[in-house]
Amino acid sequence: MSDQKRVFSGAQPTGNMHLGNYLGAFRNWVKLQDDYECIYCVVDMHAITTWQDPATLTQQTREAAAAYIATGVDPEKSILFNQSRVPGHAELAWIFNCVARLGWLNRMTQFKDKVGKNREKASCGLYVYPNLMAADILLYKATHVPVGQDQKQHLELTRDIATKFNHDFKTEIFPIVEPVIMGEGAKVMSLRDGTKKMSKSDPSQYSRISLTDDADTIMAKIRKAKTDAETLPATAAGLEGRPEATNLVGIYAALTDATRNQVCVQFEGRGFGDFKKALTDVAVEKLAPITTEMARLMDDPAEIDRILVRGGERAQAIAEPILQEVKQVVGFI
Numbered sequence: 001m002s003d004q005k006r007v008f009s010g011a012q013p014t015g016n017m018h019l020g021n022y023l024g025a026f027r028n029w030v031k032l033q034d035d036y037e038c039i040y041c042v043v044d045m046h047a048i049t050t051w052q053d054p055a056t057l058t059q060q061t062r063e064a065a066a067a068y069i070a071t072g073v074d075p076e077k078s079i080l081f082n083q084s085r086v087p088g089h090a091e092l093a094w095i096f097n098c099v100a101r102l103g104w105l106n107r108m109t110q111f112k113d114k115v116g117k118n119r120e121k122a123s124c125g126l127y128v129y130p131n132l133m134a135a136d137i138l139l140y141k142a143t144h145v146p147v148g149q150d151q152k153q154h155l156e157l158t159r160d161i162a163t164k165f166n167h168d169f170k171t172e173i174f175p176i177v178e179p180v181i182m183g184e185g186a187k188v189m190s191l192r193d194g195t196k197k198m199s200k201s202d203p204s205q206y207s208r209i210s211l212t213d214d215a216d217t218i219m220a221k222i223r224k225a226k227t228d229a230e231t232l233p234a235t236a237a238g239l240e241g242r243p244e245a246t247n248l249v250g251i252y253a254a255l256t257d258a259t260r261n262q263v264c265v266q267f268e269g270r271g272f273g274d275f276k277k278a279l280t281d282v283a284v285e286k287l288a289p290i291t292t293e294m295a296r297l298m299d300d301p302a303e304i305d306r307i308l309v310r311g312g313e314r315a316q317a318i319a320e321p322i323l324q325e326v327k328q329v330v331g332f333i
């Protein structure tokens, strides 16, 4: 393992983790554990940029940690903690609030999508959310950040912040991070609308498969998933202009470690009735052990808390000297 490489990533505990989180993020986090020093964070401070009921937030923070572990994050090998335990995230975010430019944040599509016409009513935290994300990563001088496609713009902003900070303060303290966006699951779309991403905040439960869904629920959701009237094409090129078909084929590909093209070859000419049955089988096969393990872990919340406390201590030990170095560069005494 090289000293130069450190992985950081996180997810918001704002609802049940879903198939998009698993295929776009968690699965790749697990793969990176053998080659990198990895830090995986439950970003509870990001969560409160929109209203969260306190008791629900606590429960969902534990459930997010359980999802990380159940999908294969090893809390001995990697560092697993919740963000609010390490004060440096907030401290560095403030410094970055003073580095990032309003024009940069105004370009963030996720903010625009989230607030729609209600911009004036959005919290200030939601607006500067990407600066906190940059702080999460750079507090550990992380070099590699495994995420789904939707986080790409935020990582470009992280690079801009690091570059401007290094330039303004004539230092090379911060690395320029590399996004790690892998595989066919990098952009899982809603089961109800193939042009919208699968998301925790979609009001329809049928838009997503949650990691807590049992086999019957998964089957019902896939059965109801939107499709079109055609059969499956011979190659992935034939999926062009068919967002729902593209998505379901992509999910099947990601779950079976195949490409969309290979899945098309396998199911060429078959209708969605057949294909949905096959998809249900692989989804249940892959997700059932995760759901069972999450339930087992959630039976012992005190153990999850112990893991988060220990992870927080390990994270703090890395963050503290870096934060001191940053403060010195800025001129704080």
Ligand code: TYM
Binding pocket: 008, 009, 010, 011, 012, 013, 020, 021, 022, 023, 024, 025, 026, 043, 046, 132, 133, 136, 137, 145, 146, 147, 148, 149, 150, 151, 154, 185, 186, 187, 188, 189, 197, 198, 199
């Ligand atoms: P969040 O909580 O929305 O999602 C967690 C991870 O899951 C990925 N993801 C998806 N991948 C594929 N298809 C989807 N439909 C899908 N939905 C979500 C996300 O890309 C992400 O990797 N801002 C981040 C959390 C964060 C973070 C960080 C990430 C805070 N600080 C520092 C990396 C590094 C977020 O809201 O992710």
